[in-house]
Amino acid sequence: MSTLKVAIIGCGTIASAAHIKSYLANEGAEIKYFCDIIQSKAEQAVAEYGCGIAISDYKVALEDPEVDAVSICTPNHVHASISIDCMRAGKHVLCEKPAARTYEEALEMQKVQHETGVTLNIGVVNRFNTSVNHIKRMIENGELGEVYHVYVSFRGHRSIPGLGGAFTTKAIAGGGALIDWGVHFLDIVMYCTGDPEPQTVSGQAFCKLGVDMPNYAYESMWAGPPKYDGTYDVDDFVTAMIRTAGPTISMNGAWAQNIGEKEMYIDFLGDKAGVRLQYGSNFKVYSAKDGMLLETSPTFRSVDMFQAEIDGFLSCIRTGEKLPSHIDTVILSSKIIQGIYDSSDAKREITY
Numbered sequence: 001m002s003t004l005k006v007a008i009i010g011c012g013t014i015a016s017a018a019h020i021k022s023y024l025a026n027e028g029a030e031i032k033y034f035c036d037i038i039q040s041k042a043e044q045a046v047a048e049y050g051c052g053i054a055i056s057d058y059k060v061a062l063e064d065p066e067v068d069a070v071s072i073c074t075p076n077h078v079h080a081s082i083s084i085d086c087m088r089a090g091k092h093v094l095c096e097k098p099a100a101r102t103y104e105e106a107l108e109m110q111k112v113q114h115e116t117g118v119t120l121n122i123g124v125v126n127r128f129n130t131s132v133n134h135i136k137r138m139i140e141n142g143e144l145g146e147v148y149h150v151y152v153s154f155r156g157h158r159s160i161p162g163l164g165g166a167f168t169t170k171a172i173a174g175g176g177a178l179i180d181w182g183v184h185f186l187d188i189v190m191y192c193t194g195d196p197e198p199q200t201v202s203g204q205a206f207c208k209l210g211v212d213m214p215n216y217a218y219e220s221m222w223a224g225p226p227k228y229d230g231t232y233d234v235d236d237f238v239t240a241m242i243r244t245a246g247p248t249i250s251m252n253g254a255w256a257q258n259i260g261e262k263e264m265y266i267d268f269l270g271d272k273a274g275v276r277l278q279y280g281s282n283f284k285v286y287s288a289k290d291g292m293l294l295e296t297s298p299t300f301r302s303v304d305m306f307q308a309e310i311d312g313f314l315s316c317i318r319t320g321e322k323l324p325s326h327i328d329t330v331i332l333s334s335k336i337i338q339g340i341y342d343s344s345d346a347k348r349e350i351t352y
Contacts (some may be wrong), residue, residue, distance in 0.1 A: 004314055007033035007061035007091075008052075009082060010073035011041040013223075014096055018125075019071045020049060022310035029314055033061040058082060062089035069119075069317060071310075072096060076179070077172045080105035083120065084112045092119040094313045098183045099330060101174025103338035110327045121313055121323055122330040124187040128308035130300060131283050135268065135275055136192040138285075144270030150189045151267040152251035154181045154279070159262075160210045160255045162223030164230025168210060176234030177255040178205060179337055185279065187333045188266060189249055195329055196246030201339030202349040203240030209256040210236050218256075240340045 006023055008015050011034055023029045031052045034045040042054035061067050062085060069092040072082050080100040086093050087109075099106040099122045113120040126132050139147055154177070161167045161180070173179060190196070210216050210232045236256040242249040247269075264279035273287035285296040309325070316323050339350040 003028060003030050004068040004317060005030050005032045005066050007031075007035060007058070007067050007070045008045070008073065009035045009058045009061070009070055009086075010075075010096075011036040011045045012073060014123075015071065015073035016045070018306040019073055019094075019310065020045065022304075022307045023071075024049065024051075025307060026311055026314055029310075032064070032067060035061060059085070062086060062091060067091060069094070069313070075166045075172050076101050076174050080109050083109050087112050087116045087118050087120060090116070090118060092313075092317045094119075094121045094123060094310070096123040097125075097187075098122075098174065098179050098337070099327060099334050101179075103331075103334045106327070106331050106334040110331055113327050119313070119317055120327040121316070121325040122327060123309070124184070124191075124325050124330055124333070125305050125309045126184055126188045127191050127324045128303070128305040128312065129188075129280075130302035130305070131277060131281070132188055132192065134298065134300065135277060135283060138275070139192055139268065139270075140194075143273060144268060144275065145272030147193055147247050147268055147270045149269045150193065150247050150249045151269070152182075152185045152189060152249065152253070153263045153265055154185045154251070154253040155257055155259070155261070155263045156255055157260050157262060158209070158216075158218040158256050159220055159222075160216070160218065160236060161221060162226070163210055163213055163216060163218075163221060164227030164232060165223060167223050168234050169231040170233045171231075173234060175205070175337070175341060176207070176236055176238075177253050178235055178238040178340060181255070182238065182251065182253045183333055183337060185251070185253070185266060186249070186336060187330065188277070190332055190336075191324060192268065193244075193246045195332055196244035198242055198244050198332065198336050198339065198352055200243045200349050200351050201240065201336060201343050202242075203238060203340035203343045205235035205341060205344040206237040207233060207235055208237060209258070216256075235344075238340065238344075240343075242336055242339075 072095040277283040
């Protein structure tokens with residue numbers, strides 16, 4: 001088996017926490033380039049991992065015929081442009097979530113993927129999560145009966161990331177809590193229920209608690225520290241109702257709310273049984289039999305979902321297999337997220 005040579009574009013948190021270590025753990029991959037517009041970050045990665053060449057311009061890697069694939073771990077506003085450049089250079093692409101800031105940008109990425117034929121996977125890593133895949137199989141096997149509604153909660157107390165920075169600047173991120181956290185939760189729902197086509201979307205996004213930045217009190221700021229001279233124009237709370245060709249979906253999500261609880265779960269409601277998935281953890285099954293109410297807490301061995309994602313990406317480059325994280329599937333989540341933002345702006349339901 002020939003070794004696939006990879007370039008890491010963007011050497012920030014998600015690259016170091018997930019992508020880099022997963023490529024290094026795969027015997028069929030070699031990281032040839034670390035790229036970051038801040039050259040010192042790329043150089044630090046070379047020194048830390050003992051491999052690769054540090055560059056600040058990703059086009060250097062695109063001009064190298066040895067490079068087979070890239071991981072794009074940059075801020076959202078350049079996901080589309082870098083992915084498109086990489087595909088047109090014949091490189092296979094794994095682009096971190098969300099696919100892009102807008103549905104229009106995601107559609108352009110999909111168009112170029114179809115034109116070039118190279119792989120374009122999106123980093124919706126929960127499609128490789130063990131709990132999520134158990135639930136998906138249970139639904140497919142009819143164990144829940146008809147899944148008629150799914151409720152989603154991704155709510156934190158005071159958890160706006162990097163106040164005033166890239167995460168809270170719409171021109172860079174495309175949105176706030178919905179596009180950052182909500183994309184993962186919504187994608188889990190879509191994946192488990194067979195990626196049903198959206199029919200209508202009604203939503204409202206709020207930009208409230210972070211607006212007065214100097215007076216924003218918080219518990220944590222994982223992408224901090226705050227930049228009080230920066231921008232805050234994204235949603236810190238969102239609510240939505242989505243009708244699909246399958247179940248209806250309702251959600252409440254918050255980076256910041258004046259409720260001191262963190263609720264990160266998804267409820268799959270079926271007419272035979274229901275499941276509550278605790279995000280990033282295990283799940284419980286609720287059902288009834290012979291007049292008894294049953295509650296089951298399955299136990300199982302879980303795989304490292306980031307490793308499974310990277311291994312799957314490298315494998316599909318070799319085999320041509322189309323993974324569940326392919327742009328053709330994940331673009332439905334982009335469509336719904338855009339619909340929620342459009343509905344919020346227009347103050348009306350969006351119909352497809």
